[in-house]
Amino acid sequence: MCQWFAPTKLSITFETEGKGRFSAEDIEAVIVRNDAGDVVSLNLPTKFVMISNHQIYADWWYAWCLIYFIGAQGVHRNVYITLKKSLQWIPVVGWGMQLYGFIFLARSWASDRIQLASHLAALGKRAEEEDKPLCFLLYPEGTLVSPNTRPVSKKFADKEGIADLSNLLLPRSTGLYYSLRSLAPRVPDLKLIDLTVVYPGIPRMGYGQDYYTLRSIFMDGVPPPVIHIHLKMFDVATGVPIGDTAPGSSSETTHHETDVSEGRTIFDIWLRELWQEKDDLINGFFETRSFRAGGISPVEIPVKLRRKREILDAFCFFLPAGAGYLWGMSSVGYLSRKALPIKRHDAEPLTREDVQFDLLHHIFSDTNVVFTNPTPGANALCAKSDKVTFAELYISALYNSSKCSKVLREKMIETPAFATELAKISLLTNVGRINTTMAFFPEMKTALRTYHPVPSLQKTNGNAQDAPRIKNCLKAALLPNEIKSAPPSSPDEILERRVSNHLSELRSVLEIPTHLIMYLREQPLANVHFDGVLNFLDLFLPNRELMSFDRARAFLWLSYFYLESDGGQNPFADEFARKYSGKAPWLRQMTEHQRKTENVDTNEEMTWGKRMSAQRNTFLQKLVNSLDDDKKARPPPAPADSTNIAVSESTIRRPRQTHDEGAFMYYVPQNDSPSTADGGKREAWHIVTTTDPLADSDDDLEHADEHVLVDYSESTS
Numbered sequence: 077m078c079q080w081f082a083p084t085k086l087s088i089t090f091e092t093e094g095k096g097r098f099s100a101e102d103i104e105a106v107i108v109r110n111d112a113g114d115v116v117s118l119n120l121p122t123k124f125v126m127i128s129n130h131q132i133y134a135d136w137w138y139a140w141c142l143i144y145f146i147g148a149q150g151v152h153r154n155v156y157i158t159l160k161k162s163l164q165w166i167p168v169v170g171w172g173m174q175l176y177g178f179i180f181l182a183r184s185w186a187s188d189r190i191q192l193a194s195h196l197a198a199l200g201k202r203a204e205e206e207d208k209p210l211c212f213l214l215y216p217e218g219t220l221v222s223p224n225t226r227p228v229s230k231k232f233a234d235k236e237g238i239a240d241l242s243n244l245l246l247p248r249s250t251g252l253y254y255s256l257r258s259l260a261p262r263v264p265d266l267k268l269i270d271l272t273v274v275y276p277g278i279p280r281m282g283y284g285q286d287y288y289t290l291r292s293i294f295m296d297g298v299p300p301p302v303i304h305i306h307l308k309m310f311d312v313a314t315g316v317p318i319g320d321t322a323p324g325s326s327s328e329t330t331h332h333e334t335d336v337s338e339g340r341t342i343f344d345i346w347l348r349e350l351w352q353e354k355d356d357l358i359n360g361f362f363e364t365r366s367f368r369a370g371g372i373s374p375v376e377i378p379v380k381l382r383r384k385r386e387i388l389d390a391f392c393f394f395l396p397a398g399a400g401y402l403w404g405m406s407s408v409g410y411l412s413r414k415a416l417p418i419k420r421h422d423a424e425p426l427t428r429e430d431v432q433f434d435l436l437h438h439i440f441s442d443t444n445v446v447f448t449n450p451t452p453g454a455n456a457l458c459a460k461s462d463k464v465t466f467a468e469l470y471i472s473a474l475y476n477s478s479k480c481s482k483v484l485r486e487k488m489i490e491t492p493a494f495a496t497e498l499a500k501i502s503l504l505t506n507v508g509r510i511n512t513t514m515a516f517f518p519e520m521k522t523a524l525r526t527y528h529p530v531p532s533l534q535k536t537n538g539n540a541q542d543a544p545r546i547k548n549c550l551k552a553a554l555l556p557n558e559i560k561s562a563p564p565s566s567p568d569e570i571l572e573r574r575v576s577n578h579l580s581e582l583r584s585v586l587e588i589p590t591h592l593i594m595y596l597r598e599q600p601l602a603n604v605h606f607d608g609v610l611n612f613l614d615l616f617l618p619n620r621e622l623m624s625f626d627r628a629r630a631f632l633w634l635s636y637f638y639l640e641s642d643g644g645q646n647p648f649a650d651e652f653a654r655k656y657s658g659k660a661p662w663l664r665q666m667t668e669h670q671r672k673t674e675n676v677d678t679n680e681e682m683t684w685g686k687r688m689s690a691q692r693n694t695f696l697q698k699l700v701n702s703l704d705d706d707k708k709a710r711p712p713p714a715p716a717d718s719t720n721i722a723v724s725e726s727t728i729r730r731p732r733q734t735h736d737e738g739a740f741m742y743y744v745p746q747n748d749s750p751s752t753a754d755g756g757k758r759e760a761w762h763i764v765t766t767t768d769p770l771a772d773s774d775d776d777l778e779h780a781d782e783h784v785l786v787d788y789s790e791s792t793s
Contacts, residue, residue: 082299096308128271131284200262216247425685438628515542529688531681
């Protein structure tokens, strides 16, 4: 890419005086030249963590170019880069980075810890057991230096009483400290390589992203003419203060996670001093236009391929990227909003397969009393104990919602089985399987909704409400002290605030699951908890491969992980989840016999569903006939006296146009052609034939004509 679209060169200098210095002999041994005297590679160690200052979005690209010249065995093929999470969705490049195993972080230790632990354990094991190169690239500043981030860094420096930097942001030590302590026990000869990078043309106190963007570099043909890089190198075991990392020490746990609090203060000071030296080095560069190198001339390396056949490596990046995109579109991480909801015509029953009855049964029949009860004994549905099951917690959340009507509450208390059925339908609404175009009582009149009997979840006599009312109950499921405050907006923020001990701000979200589920359904969790094989929403989709019991256990594990987990054992974990920290329980494949026995509708349910469909069709036919009779009985309006009244053409109210095409869509299709006589029947006819019964929500009908936006009962007014 650089060679073709953005030609440039690397100008490399080595530290010769301070910490991390190279001797003259070391530098001579590092630089490898060909017979013509050109530098072809750098003989640096092949197992290292690399850190650098962060100025532009292409920093990681140029760091990768430097890594390309390290060693002769393709270290660049084993590079793992930590980047901001949003970058993984960049078209083509982002997909390729995902397939190459790059690590995407949210810059929140609470949410990044699990992701980082899983990757580091795999990298360390691979480097240790297979003796493979290891290059882990990390940017301790966490983000670019910009007009928005510089004041934040200064504010933190003032608060902590430490010196601020003029060209850089204060580094965040947690991720680097954790990474070094996790990798060091497995890789005894691990090195830390520190880069100080400067791009020409950026003035003192300027911001790199204002001068070099990805677009200007690769599309407009304006790359930096040279990238100045100053190298320092430390032996992690002896030159970096990360504490005792010997096997068997307190730093090594079963899952190779590490205590980030141990020895952090010393490491914080060490890293800030390193960044202060880096800041001074950049100030010196602005004065002399070069890094000091102890009299040794910079090593210049043009950024181009050493061998022409390596052009195939580019295809090794972009072809998997394209394949990954196509695979993802049909599986994990790209589930669209329109693919998720159940789609059925009016009066068509929802089967056990549609609602995933067995999955809901396992979730709401689980007997683990492990979830915190936010309101012990507050009402007849709230247990007096401090801990409850998930079913009790969820039903209580619905009951306590400010949008739950008095009649509905009384029915929930009177008939506990109805409360459980309502909770199951509400959970489907919560995750988006049931959208706001559905209703569950046959006398529903509005054309904006469709009626659907749910035989497996309507075995009591209670009114199951319609989806919009259920959704309102879910959104209003807050405790009194949370009504006026904004809850966290993502699972990452929930974990971050938990670590920060902002429990008063989190009480409703941590103890009432409805909002957590709304966050989980929007969050890509495939790589975090499921090794990329499925996402949170996949747990609720019809699945003929994975057992309902296992999917229910994974859902309960996730709920406990975000609602309750304080580092202790998750009661829903299996052997796999206990072995691999942060991973959901293993999902087993169903046998052919299990496929035949899951989510099977009973004869009684099918009979009831057909009866309710027929009742709905009869109701609609009577409604249309009554509208027709009512309009015929209404006397025609008296004609206006056109000789005495002058009316502009623009103010004349045009009569509604009628349409004869289409058919009235019942659940059981009708063969008879509908009547085309003038009257209310034609108008109702127009509504059902011009409204998409599979629209996802009311929002999708915002451009419907005036016929659709009124109830049948009002269409003749």
